[in-house]
Amino acid sequence: MKMGDQERLFRDTIRRLSANPTISVISKEIVQLRALACEVSAIPIRVGILRNYTIEPLLQFLEFFLFEKHLNPSVYIGNFGVIQQELLDSDGGLYKFNPDVVFLLLNNSFFSENLNSGFFHTDKKSFDVEIADVITRYREMIDGFRANSDAVLIVPNLTYPDFLSLGILDASWSFGKNRLINFVNGELTDLVKEFSGVYVLDMNYLQSFVGISHCYDTRMNHIAKLPFATEGYIALMRTLSRYAAAVKGVVKKCLVLDLDGTIWGGIVGEEGLENIGLGNVYPGSIFVDIQKMILSLYQKGVILAVNSKNNEKDAMEVFEEHPDMVLKKHHFVIMKINWNNKADNLLAICSELNLSLNSIVYIDDNPAECELIKNLLPEVEVFKVPQNVVEYPCVMKNVADCFGTLQFSHEDTAKAEQYRARNKAEELKRGASSLDEYFRSLDMRLEIEPAGEFNISRIVQLTQKTNQFNLTTKRYSEPEIRSLSSRDDRLVCCVRLIDTFGNHGIIGVSIVNFEQDCAYIDTFLLSCRVIDRGIEKILLSLIIQKCQEKKIKEVIGEYILTAKNQHVGDFYSNNGFIRKIDCGSRQLYSLSLKNWSYEIPDWIELNARI
Amino acid sequence: MRGYEMEDRLKRIFSDVLNIPAEEISETISMDTVEEWDSIKHLSLILALEQEFSISILPEDSMVMSNYLLVLAILVESYLD
Numbered sequence: 001m002k003m004g005d006q007e008r009l010f011r012d013t014i015r016r017l018s019a020n021p022t023i024s025v026i027s028k029e030i031v032q033l034r035a036l037a038c039e040v041s042a043i044p045i046r047v048g049i050l051r052n053y054t055i056e057p058l059l060q061f062l063e064f065f066l067f068e069k070h071l072n073p074s075v076y077i078g079n080f081g082v083i084q085q086e087l088l089d090s091d092g093g094l095y096k097f098n099p100d101v102v103f104l105l106l107n108n109s110f111f112s113e114n115l116n117s118g119f120f121h122t123d124k125k126s127f128d129v130e131i132a133d134v135i136t137r138y139r140e141m142i143d144g145f146r147a148n149s150d151a152v153l154i155v156p157n158l159t160y161p162d163f164l165s166l167g168i169l170d171a172s173w174s175f176g177k178n179r180l181i182n183f184v185n186g187e188l189t190d191l192v193k194e195f196s197g198v199y200v201l202d203m204n205y206l207q208s209f210v211g212i213s214h215c216y217d218t219r220m221n222h223i224a225k226l227p228f229a230t231e232g233y234i235a236l237m238r239t240l241s242r243y244a245a246a247v248k249g250v251v252k253k254c255l256v257l258d259l260d261g262t263i264w265g266g267i268v269g270e271e272g273l274e275n276i277g278l279g280n281v282y283p284g285s286i287f288v289d290i291q292k293m294i295l296s297l298y299q300k301g302v303i304l305a306v307n308s309k310n311n312e313k314d315a316m317e318v319f320e321e322h323p324d325m326v327l328k329k330h331h332f333v334i335m336k337i338n339w340n341n342k343a344d345n346l347l348a349i350c351s352e353l354n355l356s357l358n359s360i361v362y363i364d365d366n367p368a369e370c371e372l373i374k375n376l377l378p379e380v381e382v383f384k385v386p387q388n389v390v391e392y393p394c395v396m397k398n399v400a401d402c403f404g405t406l407q408f409s410h411e412d413t414a415k416a417e418q419y420r421a422r423n424k425a426e427e428l429k430r431g432a433s434s435l436d437e438y439f440r441s442l443d444m445r446l447e448i449e450p451a452g453e454f455n456i457s458r459i460v461q462l463t464q465k466t467n468q469f470n471l472t473t474k475r476y477s478e479p480e481i482r483s484l485s486s487r488d489d490r491l492v493c494c495v496r497l498i499d500t501f502g503n504h505g506i507i508g509v510s511i512v513n514f515e516q517d518c519a520y521i522d523t524f525l526l527s528c529r530v531i532d533r534g535i536e537k538i539l540l541s542l543i544i545q546k547c548q549e550k551k552i553k554e555v556i557g558e559y560i561l562t563a564k565n566q567h568v569g570d571f572y573s574n575n576g577f578i579r580k581i582d583c584g585s586r587q588l589y590s591l592s593l594k595n596w597s598y599e600i601p602d603w604i605e606l607n608a609r610i
Numbered sequence: 611m612r613g614y615e616m617e618d619r620l621k622r623i624f625s626d627v628l629n630i631p632a633e634e635i636s637e638t639i640s641m642d643t644v645e646e647w648d649s650i651k652h653l654s655l656i657l658a659l660e661q662e663f664s665i666s667i668l669p670e671d672s673m674v675m676s677n678y679l680l681v682l683a684i685l686v687e688s689y690l691d
Binding site: 022023024025027028031054056057058219220222223224226230 | 622623672673
């Protein structure tokens with residue numbers, strides 16, 4: 001297998017598993033992934049783990065999450081419960097392994113049995129002594145480690161118990177258990193700052209996030225010393241992989257955003273500034289929260305950019321005029337607002353910012369655009385806005401985690417630069433063949449049908465609402481469409497799309513007038529969400545084929561310029577028509593059918609009933 | 611759940627976790643005959659079964675599930691409709 005093929009297989013396998021990584025599927029695929037990881041350009045990382053609970057059954061998840069970040073791990077696991085010995089033995093297994101990062105996976109009982117059982121303190125002295133003892137224990141471990149290694153050390157903080165003997169009184173008790181744990185965790189943060197390369201593994205937050213009731217498994221804890229439920233372990237392994245990525249400098253730097261449906265609801269070019277979803281009413285309120293989260297990433301140092309298919313004027317109007325916009329123009333380093341291919345835009349952004357594709361996170365609401373980027377630019381981390389927008393803030397949390405850094409990296413900066421430079425050269429060699437594969441992967445089915453009872457109201461709606469991909473922007477009422485479709489010298493048709501993302505319904509309309517041996521395309525419009533997938537060309541060609549059947553010799557197309565449809569001005573000339581008349585805002589194009597022929601591409605299934 | 615559908619899923623779990631081709635999963639598969647099926651793998655197997663069938667297996671049951679037939683019998687008897 002060629003290098004490129006292995007890389008592709010590696011990424012495709014990971015992508016397939018990422019959707020739903022179950023124990024059985026990961027068990028099955030991990031063997032192949034390990035083999036592939038050695039062949040592709042994954043960054044090696046040596047991970048050491050010392051632990052006082054069982055982790056073996058879930059370790060493959062750590063490997064998988066590291067593969068997801070394009071890291072190739074070697075893992076050393078200390079024996080069960082052997083901590084101090086490993087830390088102090090300079091000739092021991094841990095140091096011989098020469099780790100890049102060491103995780104101490106220790107639960108509360110390692111530090112003090114008291115922390116596990118329901119015991120609480122009744123006086124300040126014993127309370128303070130316990131805290132001091134725990135902190136001393138941490139300090140001794142870190143000192144012991146630092147005496148033998150410069151590697152990054154990640155130490156766990158304390159979790160809240162699920163049994164509080166004081167119950168509701170614990171939070172009001174000066175020497176309550178949770179208060180003790182909070183004091184220890186607070187002092188732990190100060191402690192690690194005394195050292196270089198030591199960080200806290202926030203087990204407390206992990207536990208809260210997963211939920212105490214979901215995080216643990218009493219039964220497995222007792223029979224196998226596996227304290228966590230599967231959900232808890234997977235969250236833990238995912239968290240460990242983020243620390244590991246930060247240690248190796250595998251951190252994203254730039255967040256690229258689509259606009260419509262991504263930082264505001266709806267499509268501004270179609271619905272108008274006043275109607276987009278942004279404000280204090282659902283769903284606009286969610287988009288406001290999203291923008292605030294993105295702003296906080298900006299404040300943290302993340303570079304922001306825009307990649308949107310829009311008329312620049314429409315999009316900028318939102319930034320300039322909409323009162324509820326949290327994000328402003330000056331927050332973005334680059335704005336690519338045009339009708340170009342979004343992959344090309346991303347490559348341009350990288351080139352202009354001098355970043356590699358590996359540094360980019362991209363968010364879009366259109367599943368087809370997400371697939372395009374995943375296929376053509378697999379190094380980019382792509383997030384799709386969930387269908388149910390209520391789930392969007394949760395997705396943003398995962399986005400934020402991509403930018404998590406410890407601001408400390410063992411990574412040799414020169415080596416990282418080389419890696420980035422080498423990748424850039426590869427990235428720029430994308431070919432059209434990838435685009436074909438992408439189209440094929442969409443599994444598109446088109447149905448072209450004449451106007452009839454079941455589609456008339458939708459046809460009317462599209463003529464009324466569609467602004468951007470609309471060649472003549474003629475608005476029709478229902479009686480008008482009915483009347484036109486009953487005429488022999490008129491063709492009113494529409495096109496339905498079904499693809500791998502589902503049934504999109506009717507997404508395009510065309511109205512053609514036939515006069516003797518000449519045909520005039522009165523209306524040709526498409527939903528802007530499905531353009532650039534070859535559909536417009538296919539619809540046009542089918543209409544021309546119909547004209548050919550009717551012995552038409554010449555097809556005329558008209559383009560009427562509006563504020564919204566500037567980018568489709570070249571449509572007819574890009575499809576073989578010759579411009580005959582140009583009045584500035586109105587143009588007429590002509591196509592002679594003398595030697596015209598067309599072949600439907602094989603990546604689409606077509607059902608033409610016109 | 612239909613009997614054969616359930617068995618297919620069960621065989622797939624065994625196959626994935628123990629790294630044995632699905633066709634070979636039969637009465638002969640046990641902790642004694644499969645070298646890879648040690649106590650760690652046993653935990654993975656139990657967790658995988660729980661994840662697949664959305665069940666929670668009692669410690670008493672998991673401790674006797676040492677061969678394929680027993681797993682099948684116990685799951686059918688106590689955990690699956």
